[in-house]
Amino acid sequence: MYAQLVDTGVKRVKTLNEMSPEERHFQEKIDADIKIEAKNWMPEAYRRTLIRQMSQHAHSEIVGMLPEKNWLTRAPNLKRKLQLLAKIQDEAGHGLYLYSAMETLGANRDEELEKLHSGEVKYSSIFNYPSRSWADMGTIGWLVDGAAIVNQVVLQRTSYGPYSRAMIRICKEESFHQRQGYQILLEMMRNGTDEQKAMVQDSINRFWWPALMMFGPHDTDSPNSAQSMQWKVKRMSNDDLRQRFIDQTIPQLELLGCTVPDPDLKWNEARGHYDFGAIDWSEFYSVLKGNGPCNKDRLKTRRNAYENGAWVREAAKAYADKQKQAAA
Amino acid sequence: MTTQHALTEYLLRLGDSDIILAQRLCEWIGNAPALEEEMALGNVALDLIGQARSWLEYAAELQGEGRSADDLSFGRNEREYRNLLITEQANGNYADTLARQYLFDAWHYYLLQALCDSKDARIAAIAAKALKEVTYHLRRSSAWVKRLGDGTDESHQKMQQAIDDIWTYSGEMLLADDIDNLLFEAGIAPDSAAIKAQWQAHVSATLEEARLDCPPMDSYMQQGGKQGLHTEQLGFLLAEMQFLPRAYPDAVW
Amino acid sequence: MSDWTLFEVFVRSKHGLNHKHVGSVHAADAPMALENARELYTRRSEGVSLWVVPSAQITASSPDEKEPLFDPSDDKVYRHATFYDLPKEVGHM
Numbered sequence: 001m002y003a004q005l006v007d008t009g010v011k012r013v014k015t016l017n018e019m020s021p022e023e024r025h026f027q028e029k030i031d032a033d034i035k036i037e038a039k040n041w042m043p044e045a046y047r048r049t050l051i052r053q054m055s056q057h058a059h060s061e062i063v064g065m066l067p068e069k070n071w072l073t074r075a076p077n078l079k080r081k082l083q084l085l086a087k088i089q090d091e092a093g094h095g096l097y098l099y100s101a102m103e104t105l106g107a108n109r110d111e112e113l114e115k116l117h118s119g120e121v122k123y124s125s126i127f128n129y130p131s132r133s134w135a136d137m138g139t140i141g142w143l144v145d146g147a148a149i150v151n152q153v154v155l156q157r158t159s160y161g162p163y164s165r166a167m168i169r170i171c172k173e174e175s176f177h178q179r180q181g182y183q184i185l186l187e188m189m190r191n192g193t194d195e196q197k198a199m200v201q202d203s204i205n206r207f208w209w210p211a212l213m214m215f216g217p218h219d220t221d222s223p224n225s226a227q228s229m230q231w232k233v234k235r236m237s238n239d240d241l242r243q244r245f246i247d248q249t250i251p252q253l254e255l256l257g258c259t260v261p262d263p264d265l266k267w268n269e270a271r272g273h274y275d276f277g278a279i280d281w282s283e284f285y286s287v288l289k290g291n292g293p294c295n296k297d298r299l300k301t302r303r304n305a306y307e308n309g310a311w312v313r314e315a316a317k318a319y320a321d322k323q324k325q326a327a328a
Numbered sequence: 329m330t331t332q333h334a335l336t337e338y339l340l341r342l343g344d345s346d347i348i349l350a351q352r353l354c355e356w357i358g359n360a361p362a363l364e365e366e367m368a369l370g371n372v373a374l375d376l377i378g379q380a381r382s383w384l385e386y387a388a389e390l391q392g393e394g395r396s397a398d399d400l401s402f403g404r405n406e407r408e409y410r411n412l413l414i415t416e417q418a419n420g421n422y423a424d425t426l427a428r429q430y431l432f433d434a435w436h437y438y439l440l441q442a443l444c445d446s447k448d449a450r451i452a453a454i455a456a457k458a459l460k461e462v463t464y465h466l467r468r469s470s471a472w473v474k475r476l477g478d479g480t481d482e483s484h485q486k487m488q489q490a491i492d493d494i495w496t497y498s499g500e501m502l503l504a505d506d507i508d509n510l511l512f513e514a515g516i517a518p519d520s521a522a523i524k525a526q527w528q529a530h531v532s533a534t535l536e537e538a539r540l541d542c543p544p545m546d547s548y549m550q551q552g553g554k555q556g557l558h559t560e561q562l563g564f565l566l567a568e569m570q571f572l573p574r575a576y577p578d579a580v581w
Numbered sequence: 582m583s584d585w586t587l588f589e590v591f592v593r594s595k596h597g598l599n600h601k602h603v604g605s606v607h608a609a610d611a612p613m614a615l616e617n618a619r620e621l622y623t624r625r626s627e628g629v630s631l632w633v634v635p636s637a638q639i640t641a642s643s644p645d646e647k648e649p650l651f652d653p654s655d656d657k658v659y660r661h662a663t664f665y666d667l668p669k670e671v672g673h674m
Binding site for chain 1: 355576
């Protein structure tokens with residue numbers, strides 16, 4: 001849920017000839033890879049789409065902290081606790097970078113959070129799956145962050161300047177996340193007990209398909225993609241990104257000595273890519289609708305944090321006002 | 329009691345207090361009143377875990393039993409833990425957490441400042457690094473005590489309650505026992521009376537500025553953490569923290 | 582948090598360099614904005630100095646004025662050192 005499933009509100013993509021002079025000027029800039037900045041003229045639908053996409057992306061970072069937080073207080077040693085905490089903290093930071101980029105378009109963080117809390121705006125469905133074992137900290141870093149990175153790397157070239165700059169910063173910081181996750185798994189597979197190895201395989205079994213679903217529905221089922229691609233707020237199609245992810249992940253999987261729960265997965269010499277089995281989209285849409293194992297818990301946690309913190313935020317504001325008055 | 333034994337105990341007190349308080353702060357992640365606060369709490373916790381590692385590594389070396397900082401953190405029972413009682417107290421609301429943090433930070437700051445002059449070079453080096461971090465912790469927590477104390481009626485009331493509730497656990501930091509005294513005479517640890525005076529001055533000034541009543545300095549104070557006698561809360565905290573190494577004793581992580 | 586102010590953040594990454602805009606933070610007041618900026622934008626020792634400015638206090642040039650504002654300087658080549666050809670004998674100047 002980064003650039004996937006973002007409703008553009010546009011039924012049919014206009015050609016240059018059909019555009020107003022302003023629209024055409026805007027589209028020509030995008031075609032020439034000139035970044036759009038906050039104060040530039042932009043179509044209202046572009047602005048709305050970006051706010052939606054950046055807020056979904058930011059919400060995903062924030063909700064994505066929760067499955068990891070689940071093991072933070074149970075990390076098995078001090079080194080792992082430091083690493084995991086730093087990673088979770090980065091995610092809060094990345095959420096903030098993205099909210100900050102979103103606010104350049106005149107959106108308001110509180111209003112967007114309201115939409116998250118009410119369920120109106122989604123976040124990546126992957127975070128509606130529970131983290132059941134310590135191995136999940138490895139799998140989430142490796143597969144989930146790995147899938148996110150594949151997505152985010154191409155978003156560095158997105159057409160909106162503040163979003164692009166936030167993505168560049170995020171990608172730079174996230175490079176340690178995936179390595180951190182993979183190393184957790186590698187340590188358990190290479191030096192761990194049989195029980196630990198089983199824990200790793202179980203974790204991969206549970207996260208493999210949901211990780212592939214992170215790239216969103218097939219291109220044929222992505223009605224908004226054409227407009228998003230024309231605006232360059234999306235730079236590669238869902239299926240292309242998914243294929244890229246699988247191709248780069250399978251050798252890493254083999255190095256671990258693990259398998260994925262897909263009997264159809266095999267290298268296709270002719271295509272130069274891995275073939276893989278059919279994704280169960282009914283599960284994807286069911287989780288999206290709110291039926292995942294953790295949808296309710298995740299939202300409740302975020303809502304409670306926000307509501308229970310209201311008095312703290314108000315107090316800080318009241319104090320600042322008093323200080324200002326005293327100084328005047 | 330040998331100096332070496334006293335020193336080991338002293339290092340455990342420092343390291344254990346850091347790790348236990350960090351564990352409490354970790355519990356806030358995902359639940360803090362603002363995303364900015366998640367970041368800040370995370371940074372404080374990272375600093376404390378790093379400091380704990382330095383103190384405990386030193387303690388483990390002195391013990392000479394081939395144990396690591398991890399072994400000490402994840403392998404000791406509550407009776408063997410030497411953290412201050414204040415650090416293990418539950419998070420409560422944000423005012424409770426900040427009251428606990430502020431009273432601890434003020435002590436931690438003056439203690440580390442003094443430990444920079446320790447005759448034990450390794451202690452002085454660890455303290456010098458930690459002092460930079462804790463200077464920031466103290467600035468942050470005292471600012472928040474003022475914000476909440478002098479914010480809204482609701483925040484004032486909550487902050488006052490928080491200070492009143494945690495107060496009984498604040499005295500233990502300031503009271504010297506045989507170990508503190510022995511190390512003071514050896515020039516390794518500072519004079520507890522001096523730290524106490526600095527702490528009291530900081531706390532009474534901050535609370536006054538925050539428009540909060542400072543509870544009597546001579547109130548009854550709970551003790552025992554430094555000797556391994558803890559409140560009921562520590563057992564649960566350790567059960568959670570130590571779950572993996574205890575459930576899988578042969579595992580490597 | 583709508584009541585908290587939006588601050589723009591500028592970081593000096595090294596001594597001797599300019600402060601550079603990096604993004605924004607929310608805070609109740611300026612000291613808190615500095616703290617939040619420190620937590621958010623300098624986690625990996627990215628800075629030696631921070632500025633925070635309330636976003637509302639920034640006056641920005643409008644992109645519509647780009648031509649009158651910036652194009653006139655395009656033809657003032659005599660402001661650049663490379664405009665002045667000097668004989669080799671002068672050496673480095």
